[in-house]
Amino acid sequence: MKTVGIVGLGLIGGSMGLDLKARGFASRVLGVEQDPLSADAAVRLGLADEIVNLDMCVAQSDIIVVAVPVGTAVKMVPEILGMIGADKVVIDVCSTKEQICLATKYCPNRGRFVSTHPMAGTEYSGPWAAMPNLFDGRACIFANPEESDPSALKIIEEMYAVLNMRPIYMDAAQHDVHTAYVSHISHITSFALALTVLEKEKDEKHIFDLASGGFSSTVRLAKSNADMWVPILTQNRDNVLRVIDTYLDKMKEFRDAVAAYDEARIRELIQEANRIKKIIR
Amino acid sequence: MKTVGIVGLGLIGGSMGLDLKARGFASRVLGVEQDPLSADAAVRLGLADEIVNLDMCVAQSDIIVVAVPVGTAVKMVPEILGMIGADKVVIDVCSTKEQICLATKYCPNRGRFVSTHPMAGTEYSGPWAAMPNLFDGRACIFANPEESDPSALKIIEEMYAVLNMRPIYMDAAQHDVHTAYVSHISHITSFALALTVLEKEKDEKHIFDLASGGFSSTVRLAKSNADMWVPILTQNRDNVLRVIDTYLDKMKEFRDAVAAYDEARIRELIQEANRIKKIIR
Numbered sequence: 001m002k003t004v005g006i007v008g009l010g011l012i013g014g015s016m017g018l019d020l021k022a023r024g025f026a027s028r029v030l031g032v033e034q035d036p037l038s039a040d041a042a043v044r045l046g047l048a049d050e051i052v053n054l055d056m057c058v059a060q061s062d063i064i065v066v067a068v069p070v071g072t073a074v075k076m077v078p079e080i081l082g083m084i085g086a087d088k089v090v091i092d093v094c095s096t097k098e099q100i101c102l103a104t105k106y107c108p109n110r111g112r113f114v115s116t117h118p119m120a121g122t123e124y125s126g127p128w129a130a131m132p133n134l135f136d137g138r139a140c141i142f143a144n145p146e147e148s149d150p151s152a153l154k155i156i157e158e159m160y161a162v163l164n165m166r167p168i169y170m171d172a173a174q175h176d177v178h179t180a181y182v183s184h185i186s187h188i189t190s191f192a193l194a195l196t197v198l199e200k201e202k203d204e205k206h207i208f209d210l211a212s213g214g215f216s217s218t219v220r221l222a223k224s225n226a227d228m229w230v231p232i233l234t235q236n237r238d239n240v241l242r243v244i245d246t247y248l249d250k251m252k253e254f255r256d257a258v259a260a261y262d263e264a265r266i267r268e269l270i271q272e273a274n275r276i277k278k279i280i281r
Numbered sequence: 282m283k284t285v286g287i288v289g290l291g292l293i294g295g296s297m298g299l300d301l302k303a304r305g306f307a308s309r310v311l312g313v314e315q316d317p318l319s320a321d322a323a324v325r326l327g328l329a330d331e332i333v334n335l336d337m338c339v340a341q342s343d344i345i346v347v348a349v350p351v352g353t354a355v356k357m358v359p360e361i362l363g364m365i366g367a368d369k370v371v372i373d374v375c376s377t378k379e380q381i382c383l384a385t386k387y388c389p390n391r392g393r394f395v396s397t398h399p400m401a402g403t404e405y406s407g408p409w410a411a412m413p414n415l416f417d418g419r420a421c422i423f424a425n426p427e428e429s430d431p432s433a434l435k436i437i438e439e440m441y442a443v444l445n446m447r448p449i450y451m452d453a454a455q456h457d458v459h460t461a462y463v464s465h466i467s468h469i470t471s472f473a474l475a476l477t478v479l480e481k482e483k484d485e486k487h488i489f490d491l492a493s494g495g496f497s498s499t500v501r502l503a504k505s506n507a508d509m510w511v512p513i514l515t516q517n518r519d520n521v522l523r524v525i526d527t528y529l530d531k532m533k534e535f536r537d538a539v540a541a542y543d544e545a546r547i548r549e550l551i552q553e554a555n556r557i558k559k560i561i562r
Contacts, residue, residue: 119491139490168490181481182491186499188535189470194554195531200462200524207560209420209449210400210463214502216561218467221495223558226551230544237539243481244536248529250476254469255525258518263511270507273475277504279488280497 001027004159005061006048007076009033011121012093013067014047014130016163021046022132025162032057033127042127058083063091063159070094071231074103081109089152091116095179095228096235097143097172111149114156117141117175118165119183125225140165143172180239185247187221187229188240194222282308285440286342287329288357290314292402293374294348295328295411297444302327303413306443313338314408323408339364344372344440351375352512355384362390370433372397376460376509377516378424378453392430395437398422398456399446400464406506421446424453461520466528468502468510469521475503 004026006013013031020026031048033039039051058064058080066073066080073092077100080090091114092100104113120138122129140160145153157167170178197219201207207215233240257265285307287294294312301307312329314320320332339345339361347354347361354373358381361371372395373381385394401419403410421441426434438448451459478500482488488496514521538546 120494122494141491166490178482178487178491181478182488182496185477186474186496188532189474190499191551191554192528192531192535193467193470194557195534195550196466196524196528197462198553198556199531200527201459204560206459207463209447210422210459211561213401213403215463215467217498217501218471219557219561220498222554224551224555226548226555229551230547233539233547234542234544237542240539241536243477244532244539246481247473247477248532248536250473250480251469251525251529251532253476254473255522255529258514258521258525261515261518263515266511266514267507269476270472270505270510272479273472273503274505274507275479276475276500279485280492280500 001025002062003028003030003060005030005032005052005057005064007032007054007057007064007066008068009038009042009047009127009130010067011125011129011134012118013065014042014045014127015132015134016065016067016093017042017047018130018132019135019163020159021049023162025159030057030061038127045127045130047127047130054080055083058088061088063089063155066090066092069228069231070096070100070235074100074235077104077113078107081107081113084109084112086112086149088112089114089155091156093118095183095232097141097175099235101144101147101172105147110147112152114145114148114152115143115172116156116160117143117179118160118163120165123220123223125228135160135163135165138165139168141175142167142169143175145169176236177239180236180243184232184236184240185243187224188233188244189247190219190221190224194219282306283343284309284311284341286311286313286333286338286345288313288335288338288345288347289349290319290323290328290408290411291348292406292410292415293399294346295323295326295408296413296415297346297348297374298323298328299411299413300416300444301440302330304443306440311338311342319408326408326411328408328411335361336364339369342369344370344436347371347373350509350512351377351381351516355381355516358385358394359388362388362394365390365393367393367430369393370395370436372437374399376464376513378422378456380516382425382428382453386428391428393433395426395429395433396424396453397437397441398424398460399441399444401446404501404504406509416441416444416446419446420449422456423448423450424456426450457517458520461517461524465513465517465521466524468505469514469525470528471500471502471505474500
């Protein structure tokens with residue numbers, strides 16, 4: 001059994017702490033958490049056994065999980081790699097992978113770093129959002145796995161196996177292209193939807209009354225945390241812009257068809273969109 | 282107890298049949314369903330006791346529920362009003378209200394017509410999508426209730442009370458403005474999202490692997506049925522175009538902020554969007 005250090009006890013870090021301890025992979029979970037209220041909550045909620053400072057966490061842990069927003073992680077991971085020897089493994093769990101792989105490329109102990117993206121989450125954040133079984137059955141991306149030592153990779157594969165995640169190996173740059181197309185654009189459309197409804201519909205009671213399940217579902221991601229999403233969108237800027245442009249084109253096609261009362265064209269667009277049924281439950 | 286006739290045994294009509302019978306409001310449910318496969322399924326699934334033709338349904342029912350796409354309903358409701366006396370009530374359950382209220386305004390027996398929009402549903406359609414308890418706790422809009430006879434209105438209020446719906450009274454034109462802002466735009470953003478992802482991401486395996494819960498949630502409505510949505514979007518064209526234009530503006534603000542690496546502005550937009558948390562669970 002291992003000592004796992006988790007830097008950032010939010011939704012992802014905290015949920016990992018819970019399951020790794022409960023499932024017997026970690027004998028001890030050390031947490032690093034700057035915010036005193038979150039630190040206190042994390043211990044009460046059982047996400048970590050103890051809150052320590054970063055130096056102590058790195059010194060005492062076999063595996064160090066960096067679970068902070070990607071803007072912070074790109075600076076923190078190289079720093080931690082400079083503090084460790086070949087007996088430890090460092091991972092990140094960020095939603096963009098190219099910048100962090102570039103930032104660590106020539107670091108000492110690069111081989112001890114494994115860059116991962118567990119594809120799980122909710123729209124909530126902070127230690128209060130952490131929950132057991134969050135990762136079960138989802139995919140976990142390993143970015144540029146050939147840059148990690150096989151022994152480091154193996155330990156982290158074992159760790160994610162305990163979380164019941166399916167490993168998928170991918171080039172970091174490719175990961176960022178695909179997540180822009182699938183994950184990042186969903187968040188942006190949801191933010192834009194919330195902004196639209198809040199601007200157009202001044203009466204909150206109307207929003208509440210008229211929102212059937214459909215609106216709640218499409219707007220859900222608009223509750224997502226700015227600290228997490230600002231750096232994702234800037235780090236993945238070029239891919240995000242390309243997918244926004246395609247999205248704007250599709251929306252305009254829809255607009256034109258409605259403006260022209262072109263029922264055949266609206267039907268065609270809807271039926272084309274319906275193809276998503278075959279892929280997503 | 283009453284005989285309830287339901288024209289169109291899809292998600293909404295079928296779910297009404299189930300609950301009205303199970304909860305003792307209807308002693309008998311007569312269904313009208315053109316598609317033989319759906320008709321057969323509806324009886325097997327218990328959505329109606331018997332499938333009859335429209336004439337027999339109207340003749341034998343105390344309440345006639347028109348639950349067909351709104352393009353068909355605007356023609357069918359006036360026709361049915363011409364067939365009944367003051368002992369019956371006709372309702373529609375369509376998602377747009379202005380056109381159907383206009384189409385019936387000068388019909389004989391207008392007072393026996395109650396125009397409603399139960400704010401409940403899923404992205405699925407047809408008799409197989411019908412389910413018990415679909416309406417519980419949701420809002421039901423009564424459009425232009427002053428155009429209905431008080432006695433007709435009262436019967437339908439009682440019926441929706443059995444379905445545990447909260448009645449909300451609204452001008453038909455106002456209804457269409459508000460549903461464009463809250464419900465219709467959610468569907469359009471979801472259709473456009475599906476079209477974008479299907480165009481950008483040719484590899485379906487990537488979509489499946491990289492879609493965390495967030496994508497499934499935002500794209501869910503893109504599975505919605507064209508037969509239902511084409512007439513909604515054309516009947517509510519002007520409101521829909523206005524809300525699409527606001528949406529396009531918001532999306533462009535987002536795009537500009539990302540393009541400029543303007544983290545402060547992206548943060549501002551996300552935090553503004555986060556306000557939806559206060560309204561929608």
